[in-house]
Amino acid sequence: MQMIDQLRDGKTKAFAKHCFESSTPEELDAAVEGSPDQAQMEHWGITEGQWEEAVSTALADHKAKSTG
Numbered sequence: 132m133q134m135i136d137q138l139r140d141g142k143t144k145a146f147a148k149h150c151f152e153s154s155t156p157e158e159l160d161a162a163v164e165g166s167p168d169q170a171q172m173e174h175w176g177i178t179e180g181q182w183e184e185a186v187s188t189a190l191a192d193h194k195a196k197s198t199g
Contacts, residue, residue: 134192143181143188146171150189156197159190 132151138144150159162168167182177185 132192133195134188138184138188140181142175142177143185146175146177146181147185147189147192149175150186151192154189156190156193159186159193162186163190 132148135144135147135151138147150162154162163183163186167179171177172179172182175182
């Protein structure tokens with residue numbers, strides 16, 4: 132989770148770790164293409180921008196791991 136560990140915001144980092152651990156790369160790819168999940172944003176107390184950053188960072192770490 133090299134890229135996730137570089138996130139500065141604690142809530143964004145926590146949500147990104149959750150995404151990385153609980154979602155497949157395919158699920159994250161679909162999430163990036165769609166719109167932010169309002170229920171997740173409310174649950175984690177994050178903004179739309181934080182949600183997008185967390186999901187895209189988790190996806191990038193999955194891709195880095197698979198090529199690693």
